[in-house]
Amino acid sequence: MFTRVSSPGHGGFRAKLHSFGKDIDPLCPTCGVPETAEHVIVNCTVFDGLRAGMMEKIGVYDLTEDEFPQLVTEHEPEEYQQ
Numbered sequence: 001m002f003t004r005v006s007s008p009g010h011g012g013f014r015a016k017l018h019s020f021g022k023d024i025d026p027l028c029p030t031c032g033v034p035e036t037a038e039h040v041i042v043n044c045t046v047f048d049g050l051r052a053g054m055m056e057k058i059g060v061y062d063l064t065e066d067e068f069p070q071l072v073t074e075h076e077p078e079e080y081q082q
Helices: 014-019 037-042 045-058 068-075
Strands: none
Touching: 037 045, 037 068
């Protein structure tokens, strides 16, 4: 899951694919809101178990979508940093 979001807002998420003109529903099929990287990492119920394990591993226990970009940047592997 985390490797899919190396840059906030990018990846194979429905909302991004839809913005590129792909004929795909931009909404998360589970939650009914735009499927963005932030949504998948912070809120989507499908990933509750994975999220809990990831958050525990990096020592973050409360996260909002507004804090997500900073979290990804802080924990991004060095080889992906520009």
